[in-house]
Amino acid sequence: MSDLIIDDLTVEYDAGGYTVRPLDGFSTTVQDGSLAVLLGPSGCGKTTLLSCLGGILTPTSGSIRYGHIEVAGLQGAALTAYRQRDVGIVFQSFNLVPSLTAVGNVMAPLRAAGMSSTAARTRAVELLEHVGLGERLGHRPSEMSGGQQQRVSLARALAHDPPIIIADEPTASLDYVQVEGVLRLLRDLAAPGRVVVVATHDDRLLPLADQIIEMVPRFHEESSAPISSELAPGEVLFTQGSRGNRIFVIESGSIDIVREGADGWAHPLATLGPNEYFGEMGPLFGLPRSATARAGSETVVVGYTPEQFRQHMGAERLTDLIRHEERNDENTL
Amino acid sequence: MPQWGFVWMVAWPDFRARLQRFLVIGLGMALVLAITLLLSAFSEGFRLRCDRLLDVFGGERYIVAEGASGPMTSSTPVDSSLVDQLVEAGFDARPLFFSPNAISIDGAPASVVVVGSNGDEPGMRLTAGRLLHGPGEAVADEALVELALGDNFVLAGRPFTIVGTVEHATWDIATAGLFIERATALEILAGGQDVVTGVAVDGKGALPPLPKGVSVQSRGQAFDDILSRTADAKKSIDAFKFTLWMLAIVIVGAVLYLAAIERVRDFAIFKATGASNVDLVLGLVIQAAIVGVIAGVLSIGLAQLMKPIYPGLLSLPFRIAWPVVPVAVVIAALSSIVGVRRAIKVDPSQAFG
Numbered sequence: 001m002s003d004l005i006i007d008d009l010t011v012e013y014d015a016g017g018y019t020v021r022p023l024d025g026f027s028t029t030v031q032d033g034s035l036a037v038l039l040g041p042s043g044c045g046k047t048t049l050l051s052c053l054g055g056i057l058t059p060t061s062g063s064i065r066y067g068h069i070e071v072a073g074l075q076g077a078a079l080t081a082y083r084q085r086d087v088g089i090v091f092q093s094f095n096l097v098p099s100l101t102a103v104g105n106v107m108a109p110l111r112a113a114g115m116s117s118t119a120a121r122t123r124a125v126e127l128l129e130h131v132g133l134g135e136r137l138g139h140r141p142s143e144m145s146g147g148q149q150q151r152v153s154l155a156r157a158l159a160h161d162p163p164i165i166i167a168d169e170p171t172a173s174l175d176y177v178q179v180e181g182v183l184r185l186l187r188d189l190a191a192p193g194r195v196v197v198v199a200t201h202d203d204r205l206l207p208l209a210d211q212i213i214e215m216v217p218r219f220h221e222e223s224s225a226p227i228s229s230e231l232a233p234g235e236v237l238f239t240q241g242s243r244g245n246r247i248f249v250i251e252s253g254s255i256d257i258v259r260e261g262a263d264g265w266a267h268p269l270a271t272l273g274p275n276e277y278f279g280e281m282g283p284l285f286g287l288p289r290s291a292t293a294r295a296g297s298e299t300v301v302v303g304y305t306p307e308q309f310r311q312h313m314g315a316e317r318l319t320d321l322i323r324h325e326e327r328n329d330e331n332t333l
Numbered sequence: 334m335p336q337w338g339f340v341w342m343v344a345w346p347d348f349r350a351r352l353q354r355f356l357v358i359g360l361g362m363a364l365v366l367a368i369t370l371l372l373s374a375f376s377e378g379f380r381l382r383c384d385r386l387l388d389v390f391g392g393e394r395y396i397v398a399e400g401a402s403g404p405m406t407s408s409t410p411v412d413s414s415l416v417d418q419l420v421e422a423g424f425d426a427r428p429l430f431f432s433p434n435a436i437s438i439d440g441a442p443a444s445v446v447v448v449g450s451n452g453d454e455p456g457m458r459l460t461a462g463r464l465l466h467g468p469g470e471a472v473a474d475e476a477l478v479e480l481a482l483g484d485n486f487v488l489a490g491r492p493f494t495i496v497g498t499v500e501h502a503t504w505d506i507a508t509a510g511l512f513i514e515r516a517t518a519l520e521i522l523a524g525g526q527d528v529v530t531g532v533a534v535d536g537k538g539a540l541p542p543l544p545k546g547v548s549v550q551s552r553g554q555a556f557d558d559i560l561s562r563t564a565d566a567k568k569s570i571d572a573f574k575f576t577l578w579m580l581a582i583v584i585v586g587a588v589l590y591l592a593a594i595e596r597v598r599d600f601a602i603f604k605a606t607g608a609s610n611v612d613l614v615l616g617l618v619i620q621a622a623i624v625g626v627i628a629g630v631l632s633i634g635l636a637q638l639m640k641p642i643y644p645g646l647l648s649l650p651f652r653i654a655w656p657v658v659p660v661a662v663v664i665a666a667l668s669s670i671v672g673v674r675r676a677i678k679v680d681p682s683q684a685f686g
Binding site: 047050051054056057080081083084085089091092095096097098099100104107108109111112113114116117120156159168 | 336338339342346347349350351598599602603604605606607608609612680681682684685
């Protein structure tokens, strides 16, 4: 029985010439036998994390350990064996193979791992009966409801009785009648010897979770006055990819906004002066910073929480703020 | 090691699900292959023509001038006393006299091989009219389509009338044999000398000593000599067949590639659930191979149906037809390479999309 330990995980890729880090130094531990729910808005890295856990995306750095397996370092046959035996994946849109029946879809990973036809069929029937689809064995995905397809997907994930189950928005394509059975199955799966990690927006899963992992850190609203910071020339206020809840207004000096490119170069986007503000999009929309802010000279900035900033700007200016962002799309922070 | 059970799961259920599309590909491929089969049949027809031509004049062995290419293609004269010498030695010997020439039909020239005939050709079969009875008469091979029974033509300034037609006396694919009386032929084409261009010999045992300046050829050598005259045509046919195979590869490859693109999600799912690239590749190749088998078998049937449409002597025996099936499988497998490359490139993370 092992915990799933994710340590300092970073995933970085090139998107249109700029480096994007959906995961930046992410760490967490999922206890053995527990159901962990990943919470966060779209784009916060939930699916990226699941892809890494499933061994279908290699992180840029960091580690994922389960027992003696270092998932992030697997390659070739070892990676294929991990996908076959150690992890089961439940996809958002079911992802059943349309030409295969329910039994065929569950048998496929077993046959890919070399199990005989008879044994694979016996196991597939057993699993489908377990998820309540004993009567639908010979039906193709197009002949089944969304809930039934998701249960087939669950049965397929369980084919090798893997110790790690990951599920990406397993209830997103289901109506409330169909959700119940899937939720119950997911809860039952989290038992000693297995961890279940579910990425979801669905609040109905939260009461069932043993552990809730917020992919976007929540910042406590500070009631204190806005924070004033003095920056030396070249000092970095925040870096691209980091998260923060402060919007900054320049009191004096200047701030250089630069974006880190996939080519390793820092591309200057803008130089801002007194009374100009920056860093608004991250806190307002829960996104990581999309550029780095660095002092161009002796600079004083004041950091506001979004609420304080709204009061500071006034309601009319808030609309202007969004327009300001549209006008300076390249300066999105 | 491939997991063949899984490979079959990749190949067959999807094949059945898209059966109509695969059948359409197979039919298209079969049409192209049927044309290649007809070309093979045409090429095989050359061999048949050689045999038939030799059958017309008979002979297990032939005496020809030293250095002559062969009894059916050489017009180098040899002393006709050879025939009597061989008959006296107990052999069945018949004089041959062939002269590639041109005739005039209403002023228009036509190429023929003039045959000086004694009327004793063992394999000559009339298809219409009668045999030669006089010096102004001629019997033409059916390949001489410009002339029908009763038509006239001029050879070396002498008028002739067609009194009969025969089959299989055709040289070099389409050059017709034109039979006239041997004495007339010698008179107008050999200056009246009693010569032969070869002697057809039947009978077992060693031939008597032959004079200098002649040599003996077997039927096989005579056959090869005639066939060699069609070598260029055969090369062109082979090149055309190769072009058609390439065309089949491109057509089938394009469709299989589109089919592979439609299955990108399937491949991503299979990979995410532990399938190896090798198994997926084999699954696609097997699908292509099934298309190949269907196309190959269909093409044989289509070629047999289409054969009567084409004029000329086409021969499509089973030994020529069956190799099209493995050829079709190889073509289909090659066609699947582009689709296979696409499948290999599929990132399993696409299953999360």
